[in-house]
Amino acid sequence: MKTNGHGKSGHGTGPNGHGPNGTNGSNGHARPRTGTRLRPGLELTGREGSVREGSGREGSVREAFAGKHLVVTGVTGFLGKVWLGMVLDFLPEVGRLTVIARGKKGEDAAARFQRIVERSPAFRPLREKHGPALRDLVAEKVRVVEARLTEPHLGLGEEGARALAADVDAVVHFAGLTDFEPEPKMALDANVHGARHVADLAALTPHGRYVHVSTCFVAGIRPDPEIPEEITPGLSPNGTRFDPAAEIEALEEGLAKLDTKKERVDFATARANALGWPNIYTYTKGLSEQLLETRDDIASTTFRPAIVECARSYPFAGWNEGINTSGPLVWLLSTSFRRLPAKAKNHFDVVPVDTVARGMVLATAAALRDRARPVYQCGSSHVNPFTFERAVDLTGYAVRRLHERRGTRWEREVLGRLEPHCDDPDREQLLGYKRMRQAAKAMRGFLRDFDLERVVSPALYERIDGDARKESLRSFSMKCRTTDRKLGQVDEMLRQFRPFIHDLHYAFRADHLVEETAALSDEERALFGFDAPELCWRHYWVHVQVPGLDTWCIPLLRGEKVPEDEPLAPAEDGVRAKRGERSADPLRHAV
Amino acid sequence: MQTAAFFRIEGTLTERSALAAAAWITSNAQGVGERVARLGNVALAAPLRFLGEMQTGAAATRVTWMGVRGMTEDRLILLGEEYYEKYLKDDVLDVGKDLLKQAKKQGRRVVLISDNVDWVVAPLAEQLGADDLICNRFEIRKGKATGRLEDPVIGGNVAGQWARSFASEHGIDLDASWAYGASAADSLLLSAIGQPCAVNPDWQLRRLAKDHDWPVVEK
Numbered sequence: 001m002k003t004n005g006h007g008k009s010g011h012g013t014g015p016n017g018h019g020p021n022g023t024n025g026s027n028g029h030a031r032p033r034t035g036t037r038l039r040p041g042l043e044l045t046g047r048e049g050s051v052r053e054g055s056g057r058e059g060s061v062r063e064a065f066a067g068k069h070l071v072v073t074g075v076t077g078f079l080g081k082v083w084l085g086m087v088l089d090f091l092p093e094v095g096r097l098t099v100i101a102r103g104k105k106g107e108d109a110a111a112r113f114q115r116i117v118e119r120s121p122a123f124r125p126l127r128e129k130h131g132p133a134l135r136d137l138v139a140e141k142v143r144v145v146e147a148r149l150t151e152p153h154l155g156l157g158e159e160g161a162r163a164l165a166a167d168v169d170a171v172v173h174f175a176g177l178t179d180f181e182p183e184p185k186m187a188l189d190a191n192v193h194g195a196r197h198v199a200d201l202a203a204l205t206p207h208g209r210y211v212h213v214s215t216c217f218v219a220g221i222r223p224d225p226e227i228p229e230e231i232t233p234g235l236s237p238n239g240t241r242f243d244p245a246a247e248i249e250a251l252e253e254g255l256a257k258l259d260t261k262k263e264r265v266d267f268a269t270a271r272a273n274a275l276g277w278p279n280i281y282t283y284t285k286g287l288s289e290q291l292l293e294t295r296d297d298i299a300s301t302t303f304r305p306a307i308v309e310c311a312r313s314y315p316f317a318g319w320n321e322g323i324n325t326s327g328p329l330v331w332l333l334s335t336s337f338r339r340l341p342a343k344a345k346n347h348f349d350v351v352p353v354d355t356v357a358r359g360m361v362l363a364t365a366a367a368l369r370d371r372a373r374p375v376y377q378c379g380s381s382h383v384n385p386f387t388f389e390r391a392v393d394l395t396g397y398a399v400r401r402l403h404e405r406r407g408t409r410w411e412r413e414v415l416g417r418l419e420p421h422c423d424d425p426d427r428e429q430l431l432g433y434k435r436m437r438q439a440a441k442a443m444r445g446f447l448r449d450f451d452l453e454r455v456v457s458p459a460l461y462e463r464i465d466g467d468a469r470k471e472s473l474r475s476f477s478m479k480c481r482t483t484d485r486k487l488g489q490v491d492e493m494l495r496q497f498r499p500f501i502h503d504l505h506y507a508f509r510a511d512h513l514v515e516e517t518a519a520l521s522d523e524e525r526a527l528f529g530f531d532a533p534e535l536c537w538r539h540y541w542v543h544v545q546v547p548g549l550d551t552w553c554i555p556l557l558r559g560e561k562v563p564e565d566e567p568l569a570p571a572e573d574g575v576r577a578k579r580g581e582r583s584a585d586p587l588r589h590a591v
Numbered sequence: 592m593q594t595a596a597f598f599r600i601e602g603t604l605t606e607r608s609a610l611a612a613a614a615w616i617t618s619n620a621q622g623v624g625e626r627v628a629r630l631g632n633v634a635l636a637a638p639l640r641f642l643g644e645m646q647t648g649a650a651a652t653r654v655t656w657m658g659v660r661g662m663t664e665d666r667l668i669l670l671g672e673e674y675y676e677k678y679l680k681d682d683v684l685d686v687g688k689d690l691l692k693q694a695k696k697q698g699r700r701v702v703l704i705s706d707n708v709d710w711v712v713a714p715l716a717e718q719l720g721a722d723d724l725i726c727n728r729f730e731i732r733k734g735k736a737t738g739r740l741e742d743p744v745i746g747g748n749v750a751g752q753w754a755r756s757f758a759s760e761h762g763i764d765l766d767a768s769w770a771y772g773a774s775a776a777d778s779l780l781l782s783a784i785g786q787p788c789a790v791n792p793d794w795q796l797r798r799l800a801k802d803h804d805w806p807v808v809e810k
Contacts, residue, residue: 390663390665393666394665396621397665397666397669537665538665
């Protein structure tokens with residue numbers, strides 16, 4: 001389950017040793033940084049003096065990207081794909097993009113990337129615009145480098161990394177592991193060491209510009225719901241002073257002594273909780289931010305999306321990939337599960353993936369102009385709050401419409417009519433899933449030891465066709481076991497989600513993206529402006545999000561496949577679609 | 592001066608009353624229990640409507656919509672749109688469509704009047720290409736309906752005084768304008784307009800039309 005939708009990095013077995021570029025925490029000061037960040041040694045030029053807190057700033061996104069060479073990781077992930085598609089589609093001025101990827105399932109990185117460009121719905125607008133000529137565009141603009149983020153110098157060797165970084169203008173790091181409770185070593189490798197190695201690469205570039213994708217939920221457990229766009233070095237969410245490098249070292253030492261995954265997860269979770277992070281995901285992301293903060297060899301910009309969900313319009317309305325946060329919840333509410341253990345008035349900080357990609361374009365442009373803020377938060381809870389109460393109400397309505405259109409009679413007549421509500425997770429329900437699970441477990445235990453032949457007389461056994469009855473009981477016992485297992489999965493999922501849907505109430509400020517948007521021209525604002533403040537939740541949730549999840553996410557939860565686009569036509573077939581033409585029905589491949 | 596054609600939606604353009612819309616909307620509230628309670632509230636309006644809007648004024652309309660109290664604005668908008676899609680969009684009466692077409696052809700300003708709420712009838716007005724829509728609006732506080740309607744409440748009986756003030760505000764020649772109604776409650780409106788017409792009238796309006804020599808149009 002993902003909270004923000006950026007790509008997953010490699011989970012290689014590379015050394016976990018600290019790189020040469022300063023992961024030692026300087027714990028002497030704990031003052032949040034909010035101003036514009038420049039790499040030490042670089043001089044302020046241009047309009048820096050005119051930048052005022054709270055004011056829009058000048059600068060064109062197109063000018064910022066023009067002729068620039070960017071190194072990007074994680075473009076095989078949900079958010080990375082959309083961002084790359086947008087850049088190739090709307091910013092033809094960009095110079096070159098070097099994509100860091102790894103091979104998978106027998107494909108090398110280049111073949112994997114090519115397949116994604118040719119088949120993924122994220123690149124559908126580009127395929128419709130350019131047809132087979134898209135191959136030429138990609139060949140001209142994009143170079144794929146096979147590398148492993150978990151290894152120092154990305155496994156390219158120092159010389160290789162220096163050669164790669166020589167003419168790079170900025171490094172953009174999307175890759176990360178977004179599971180809530182992953183194997184802690186993998187999370188450390190992907191989210192901490194991976195980020196550090198990519199930052200090391202950025203340090204080798206002429207300008208040291210590094211844009212790091214994190215998550216708003218590094219805010220952790222804190223009393224004040226309003227989360228500012230700042231990082232306080234050496235201070236954990238619950239106010240504990242700590243040294244991030246020492247913390248990582250202690251974590252790795254502890255993990256090395258443990259044998260099972262459960263022990264390692266419990267150990268890492270306990271450390272996370274002690275510092276005020278609710279789970280391993282936010283803990284490793286938070287540690288990564290803290291480590292980056294201690295470095296003085298890069299100009300780092302941290303971009304924090306909240307919960308990344310279905311696209312509002314790009315590549316087309318409703319597109320989603322993988323299992324995101326709201327997917328399992330919406331799926332759950334489309335079954336006979338009626339009471340979501342969420343706090344009604346808490347914010348459900350959902351942001352469409354294309355809104356997040358727009359924000360990333362703005363943050364990257366600001367970094368390229370050396371005008372970036374240290375932190376950009378990309379959430380909706382402060383600019384356009386959406387509560388769980390509202391989400392559940394709209395989900396109930398949208399699910400009823402879905403059931404009416406193509407549900408079974410049970411779904412249409414019964415489930416569609418019994419709409420969900422928010423409920424206290426600690427309240428015992430007579431017919432709640434916990435009680436149902438207990439009942440299924442007890443029934444399974446009873447039937448396992450039950451022998452019909454022993455409790456009825458042979459004559460009666462024969463008269464009631466005992467063998468057939470025994471088979472029915474065995475089948476029912478299996479159903480009880482399946483029910484117990486499924487409800488166990490639901491219980492586990494809700495346990496992992498609980499901090500984000502019940503315990504923690506956030507309002508993530510997003511002033512920096514609002515400011516960047518205010519400084520754009522009308523044309524650029526239409527393409528790249530941060531549009532969360534204008535989002536109509538009713539329309540988005542009912543007509544975009546729930547149908548999108550129903551097509552792209554919920555089938556995965558049911559163990560089914562989601563549709564892939566038709567492959568790009570061979571070059572000799574000529575251009576399939578003229579420039580500028582778009583599909584009239586954006587979901588036509590999905591149906 | 593411009594002339595207008597006033598249409599009472601209920602009866603002339605659609606057979607469905609505002610009571611039916613209120614019953615359907617409240618029966619699609621979020622909780623099962625609240626649906627029953629809300630429907631009961633709407634049912635209270637039935638006897639008032641039976642007495643006739645001439646006697647009860649806008650009270651019947653107010654009671655009809657009281658049942659939505661506490662429902663979210665989101666749900667009311669979505670249900671209004673859904674009601675239009677399911678029950679109004681494709682069920683506009685042919686006779687009403689013909690009269691409306693005729694009025695437009697003659698260059699009249701088309702004014703639709705309804706005691707339904709805007710989220711139900713606004714899409715219909717758009718579909719029919721009306722120039723004005725006079726209908727009710729829910730009072731919303733903090734994203735939820737209070738159960739009250741915003742003033743002025745449009746009841747079953749739209750008074751002639753209203754028609755006169757609308758005409759003076761929009762520069763309409765009432766004597767040369769037309770009005771189409773279907774029930775006795777519309778007689779006040781029809782009386783105030785120069786060219787009244789009863790469409791599929793109930794027995795009271797039929798008698799009144801006969802007495803006043805108003806034209807009667809049937810299905």
